[in-house]
Amino acid sequence: MMRSRDILGFATRAATAYPMRTGLMMLAMAIGVAAVVLLTALGDGARRYVVREFSALGSSLIIVLPGRTETGGVGAGSFVTNTPRDLTVDDAAALLRAGGVTRVAPLVLGNSEIAYRGKLREVMVIGTTRAFADIRNYRLGQGRFLPEEDWRRGSAVAVIGATLHQELFGAGPALGKMIRVGDRRYRVIGVLAASGSGLGMNADELVIVPVAAAQALFNAASLFRIFAEARDRDAVPAAKTQILDILKARHDGEEDVTLITQDAVLGTFDRILGALTLAVAGIAAISLAVAGILVMNVMLVAITQRTSEIGLLKALGATGGIIRLVFLTEAALLSIAGAFAGLLLGHLGAWGLRLLFPALPAYPPDWAIAAGLGTAIVTGVLFGVMPARHAATLDPVDALSKR
Amino acid sequence: MAQIELDNIQRIFQLGDSEVHALQDIQLRIDAGDYVSVMGPSGSGKSTLLNLLGLLDRPNAGHYRLEGRDVTTLSADEQARVRRERIGFVFQSFHLVPRLTAEENIALPLLLAGIPPHDRKARVAQALDDFGLAKRGDHRPDQLSGGQRQRVAIARATIMQPAMLLADEPTGNLDRATGEEVTSLLETLNGRGVTLIVVTHDPHMGQRAHRQIRMEDGRIDSDSQRPTP
Ligand SMILES: Nc1ncnc2c1ncn2[C@@H]1O[C@H](COP(=O)(O)OP(=O)(O)O)[C@@H](O)[C@H]1O
Ligand SMILES: [Mg+2]
Numbered sequence: 001m002m003r004s005r006d007i008l009g010f011a012t013r014a015a016t017a018y019p020m021r022t023g024l025m026m027l028a029m030a031i032g033v034a035a036v037v038l039l040t041a042l043g044d045g046a047r048r049y050v051v052r053e054f055s056a057l058g059s060s061l062i063i064v065l066p067g068r069t070e071t072g073g074v075g076a077g078s079f080v081t082n083t084p085r086d087l088t089v090d091d092a093a094a095l096l097r098a099g100g101v102t103r104v105a106p107l108v109l110g111n112s113e114i115a116y117r118g119k120l121r122e123v124m125v126i127g128t129t130r131a132f133a134d135i136r137n138y139r140l141g142q143g144r145f146l147p148e149e150d151w152r153r154g155s156a157v158a159v160i161g162a163t164l165h166q167e168l169f170g171a172g173p174a175l176g177k178m179i180r181v182g183d184r185r186y187r188v189i190g191v192l193a194a195s196g197s198g199l200g201m202n203a204d205e206l207v208i209v210p211v212a213a214a215q216a217l218f219n220a221a222s223l224f225r226i227f228a229e230a231r232d233r234d235a236v237p238a239a240k241t242q243i244l245d246i247l248k249a250r251h252d253g254e255e256d257v258t259l260i261t262q263d264a265v266l267g268t269f270d271r272i273l274g275a276l277t278l279a280v281a282g283i284a285a286i287s288l289a290v291a292g293i294l295v296m297n298v299m300l301v302a303i304t305q306r307t308s309e310i311g312l313l314k315a316l317g318a319t320g321g322i323i324r325l326v327f328l329t330e331a332a333l334l335s336i337a338g339a340f341a342g343l344l345l346g347h348l349g350a351w352g353l354r355l356l357f358p359a360l361p362a363y364p365p366d367w368a369i370a371a372g373l374g375t376a377i378v379t380g381v382l383f384g385v386m387p388a389r390h391a392a393t394l395d396p397v398d399a400l401s402k403r
Numbered sequence: 404m405a406q407i408e409l410d411n412i413q414r415i416f417q418l419g420d421s422e423v424h425a426l427q428d429i430q431l432r433i434d435a436g437d438y439v440s441v442m443g444p445s446g447s448g449k450s451t452l453l454n455l456l457g458l459l460d461r462p463n464a465g466h467y468r469l470e471g472r473d474v475t476t477l478s479a480d481e482q483a484r485v486r487r488e489r490i491g492f493v494f495q496s497f498h499l500v501p502r503l504t505a506e507e508n509i510a511l512p513l514l515l516a517g518i519p520p521h522d523r524k525a526r527v528a529q530a531l532d533d534f535g536l537a538k539r540g541d542h543r544p545d546q547l548s549g550g551q552r553q554r555v556a557i558a559r560a561t562i563m564q565p566a567m568l569l570a571d572e573p574t575g576n577l578d579r580a581t582g583e584e585v586t587s588l589l590e591t592l593n594g595r596g597v598t599l600i601v602v603t604h605d606p607h608m609g610q611r612a613h614r615q616i617r618m619e620d621g622r623i624d625s626d627s628q629r630p631t632p
Contacts, residue, residue, distance in 0.1 A: 006514045013507075317484065317488070321480070397460050
C-alpha cells in the first residue's frame with residue numbers, strides 16, 4: 001500500500017503544478033474564512049466596546065428614570081412609558097434617606113449654545129450636583145467641580161469639558177472667565193481632564209452647571225434622570241428596593257419610575273451584540289459553502305484534465321482507494337492552505353480596522369477562528385469526496401485513451 | 404503449465420443498439436519468457452486482447468489464468484495488486500506524467516507499492532543507468548526526445564520486475580531508427596526472462612518475434628512460431 005507521506009507528496013506536486021486552478025480555489029476559501037474572521041472581529045469588537053463603556057459607568061450605579069416599563073433592561077418597551085409623573089429635585093434629595101445609597105445626583109439634560117468672546121457652538125448642558133463628579137469618576141484638569149450647596153440655589157458657575165476648553169479658550173486661561181450658555185452667564189470654575197469618549201455623552205464636550213441653574217435655563221421643573229450610587233455592588237438590590245419605596249411613597253403610592261442598573265443594561269447589550277456577531281458569522285459561513293462548491297467544480301475539472309493520468313495510475317497498479325485518497329488529499333491540502341491564507345487575510349483586515357478605529361477592540365474571537373477554519377476544511381474535504389470517488393471509478397482503458 | 408492461459412474469451416462492446424464482438428472465442432497459451440508479436444488490421448481486437456491480458460479490462464465470458472491462478476474472478480483491488488507486481492505496460496503515447504521528472508515517473512510504481520524512499524532511490528538510479536538515462540533523471544518529459552520518453556516509460560514498466568511486459572504499438576510514435584532502438588531494448592529485457600507481448604503494425608518488427616499471432620475480426624487468424632535455433 002502507498003505510504004501516506006508519498007500520497008501527501010504526490011498530491012502536493014499535483015496541487016502546485018497547476019497554479020491557476022490552485023490559486024482560484026485557495027482564493028475562494030481564503031475569502032470565506034477572511035469574511036468570518038473579519039466580521040466576527042467587528043461584531044465582537046463592538047460588543048466589547050459597549051461592555052467596556054458601560055463598565056466605566058460604575059457597577060454600583062442605579063439610574064432612575066421617570067415612567068414605568070415592563071422589563072428591567074433595555075428591551076423593546078424600555079423607552080415607551082405611559083404618562084409618568086415627573087421626577088423632581090426633591091425626589092432626588094429624598095433618596096439620600098435610603099440606607100443603601102451613598103450618593104445621589106439629580107440630572108437635567110439639554111442642548112444649548114455656548115459662547116465666549118464671539119466664539120459660539122452647540123453644546124450639551126448637564127445640570128447636576130457635586131456628587132455627579134464622584135459617581136461618574138470625573139477628574140478635574142483645572143479648578144474644581146460644582147460647589148456643595150443647596151440644590152435649589154443654583155449659583156452661576158460652570159465646569160466645562162476639555163474639548164470645549166480647547167475650542168473656546170485655546171491655550172489661554174479659562175478659570176474665572178465668564179461664558180454665556182443660552183441667555184445666561186456663568187463663571188468657569190473648573191475644566192474636566194480629557195477623558196476620551198463616554199457612552200452617549202462625551203464628557204469632553206459637556207458644560208456642567210448646578211441643577212437649579214439648568215432648570216432655570218431650560219425652564220423645566222422636572223429631572224431627566226436621577227443617578228444614585230449604592231454602597232457597593234452587593235448593596236444594589238437592597239438600594240433598589242429602598243429607592244422604589246421612597247419614590248412610591250412620594251408619588252401617591254404609584255410605582256411610576258424605572259430603575260436601570262448597569263448589570264441589566266450590560267447583559268442586554270451583551271446578548272444583542274453577541275447574537276449579532278453569531279448571525280454575521282453565519283452569513284460569512286455561507287460564503288464558505290459557496291467556496292466548497294467551487295472546490296468541487298475545480299476538482300472535477302482537474303480530474304477531467306488528468307483522466308489519462310488516472311488511467312496510467314490504475315495501469316501501474318493503483319487501487320480505486322488510492323486514487324480516491326490522492327484526490328481527496330489534494331482537495332484537503334488546497335482547502336487547508338486556503339483557510340490559513342484566509343485567516344491571515346482576516347487578521348490583517350482586523351488589524352486594519354483597529355488602526356482605523358482605535359476605540360474598537362476588533363479582535364476575532366477564538367470560537368470564530370476555530371469555526372471558520374473548521375468549516376473551510378470540512379467543506380473542502382466534503383466537496384472533494386464526490387470528485388475523488390468519480391476519479392476512483394473511472395474505467396482504466398477509457399481513461400488511458402483520453403488525451 | 405503456460406504462464407498465460409486464455410479459454411473461450413469473449414469481449415463484447417455495446418455500441419448503441421449494435422454489439423461489437425471485439426474478441427470471439429479466444430483460446431491462447433503463452434509460456435513464460437516467450438516473445439510474442441500481435442499483428443492484424445486496425446479494429447481486429449489487438450488492443451482489447453492486450454488490455455485483457457493486463458487486467459485493465461474483463462472479458463464477458465471465458466477464463467484467464469495467469470501463472471495458474473484464475474484472475475478473472477479477482478476483486479478490483481486484487482487485480483490492481485497483480486498489475487502492480489506482475490505486469491508492466493508500455494504505451495504508444497508513453498503516458499508519462501508531465502509535471503514529474505524522469506526519475507519521479509520511473510519511481511511511480513514503487514511509490515504505489517509502498518517501497519520505502521531509500522530503496523526507491525537506489526532502484527531508480529540503477530534503472531536510469533541501465534536505460535542510458537543517467538543524465539536525464541531530473542528532466543521533465545517535455546525536455547526529453549521521443550526515444551528518451553519511451554525509455555523512461557520502459558524503465559517505469561520494468562522497475563517492479565514484472566513477469567510480463569505488454570506493449571501496445573510502442574514504436575508507433577517514433578521514427579524508424581528510434582523505433583528500432585526501443586525494440587532491441589525490449590528484446591534485451593525479454594532475453595533476461597520477461598515475457599514480451601508486442602502489438603505492432605510494422606511487419607518487419609513483427610517478424611522479429613519468436614511467435615507471431617495474426618488477428619482478424621476478434622479471432623486469432625494465425626499463430627506461427629519461428630523454430631528455435
Ligand atoms: N470501449 C469500446 N466501446 C465500443 N467499442 C469498442 C471499444 N473498444 C474497442 N471497441 C471496438 O472493438 C474492436 C476492436 O478494437 P481494438 O482492440 O482497439 O482494435 P485494434 O487495437 O486491433 O485496432 C473495434 O471494432 C473497436 O471499435
Ligand atoms: Mg489498438
